[in-house]
Amino acid sequence: MGIRSTHVGAAPRTLLAAAAAATVAVSLAVPGTGLAASSVPSTPQADAAGIINLPPGYQYDVLATAGETPVTSTESGQTFAMPEDFDANVVVTDSGGQQWLVTAHELTRVREGETFFGDAGKAYVPEQATTDDGDVDGWGSVTRIPLSSNGRKAGPAQVITTGLHDLCAGALTPWGTFLVNEEFPFPGDTTKPYRSGWVWEVDPITGAQTKLTGMGRFSHEQEALAGDGAWYLTNDFGNDQFVFRFVPDSAQDLVHGDLFGLAFNKATGTGTWVGPLDTDDPTADMVSRGYSRSAYGFSKGEGIVASPDGQSLIFTESGAPTSTNPGRVWKFTDLTDEGLKGTVIAEGDFATLSHPDNIRFSPAGDLFIMEDNGSATATKANGGMNEIRVLPAGMTGTENTKVFATLPNGGEPTGPWFSDDGKLLYLSIQGDPSRSIVIRGPESFGNAYPR
Secondary structure, eight states, X not given: OOOEEEETTTSOGGGGGGGGGEEXXXXXXXXXXXXXXXXXXXXXXXXXXSSOBBOTTOEEEEEEETTTSEEEEXXXXXXXXXXXXXXXXXXXXXXXXXXEEEEEEOOOOOBTTBOTTXXXXXOOOOOOOSSOOSSOOEEEEEEEEEEOTTSSBOSOEEXXXXXXXXXXXXXXXXXXXXXXXESSOOTTOOSXXXXXXXXXXXXXXXXXXXXXXXXXXXXXXXXXXXXXXXXEEEEOSSSEEOOEEEEEEETTEEEEEEEEEEXXXXXXXXXXXXXXXXXXXXHHHHHHTTXXXXXXXXXXXXEEEEOTTSSSEEEEEOOSSTTTOXXXXXXXXXXXXXXXXXXXXXXXXXXXXXXXEEXXXXXXXXXXXXXXXXXXXXXXXXXXXXEXXXXXXXXXXXXXXXXXXXXXXXXXXXXXXXXXXXXXXXXXXXXXXXXXXXXXXXXXXXXXXXX
16 A cells, blocks of 8 residues: 555544555644744644644654555565564664664464463464474564665565564664563463573574573563663563663673672662572562562563663653552663662653653653553543653653653554664554554754753
């Protein structure tokens, strides 16, 4: 299907049927001010296609739609419908200069006798490997889309890795591989060697996958590499859990190394590292050493990214249960082998910021925060509509965050990734159906967000 162009607020409701291939454009001027829209904060305008509401001057293209866009397996040559639940994104360039948007899919295979977190009825690609590759043969997969110079889809989509499990947020290593995270161990995976609950390193060109056992087996959300050479990892099981720190034996070997758990004292804002831990169950190891999850952990850890200078970390505590805890955004500083300091830089309040999840720094150093309100729709001031909020560089406080976008119809924004030149923001939207989109504005995201 070709790309259609519509104008926000100008198209009739009947255009919703064409939403899967919509491009949304809006006015570049702020009426009555003589200023470009990017010069002052602007309220997102209603999207006639019902996908994402953006400020005046910003537009998006749909790159792929779950269940509709064809995707061909590089393992088997078979073609499928694009799998559901787009999540983590990275952009890589191959040896021929072709750029690819590489995406993880957060899907849980439904098996007889297992009902936990099943994704029955959703589009998926089954395991395509013909030999045992050590995974759980799940529905989690990694796809890629070739990109043109303006960030649009430039050719057929491919699925390059299959058989993983419920892939959440991710990271791009300095050497160009994609780290994807299994959000929880599969319930039926109870015999060693365990096949699920790991971080996997995926080659975005060949699709080869490596199980990173050194990073531990738990409900992974995301990891971030800090300037101290260690990787910091969050646990998103849905309740109080620990943050972990993996110190590799050598920089590019993420299989071997030592894993530590953070015993964080919220009263003093300081934490110490405990370990090395048993990587098969580091959470149980922490508890056996006398560190309870409720006293020393965080409530549903989500996104984690290094600061632009690599010397600190930003981490989202999404909050659980969702009906009572709106979550918060933390900053970790003074990273050492002994411990760290932690301060809240944006406190959730339901009215403004609730359940922060995925995060990403723009090239200008502004922090883009994705909300995941889940079932807590009644407690959000705007009726539970997920927002993308921006905390401008150098600022703290929820009151200083700005609304960049809102997602109608229950969509959740995930997998934010900025292009190297700062002109584009790639985003996954988990909805019905899920979509992969690219956003561009009147100015580069390399320019500071309006205060």
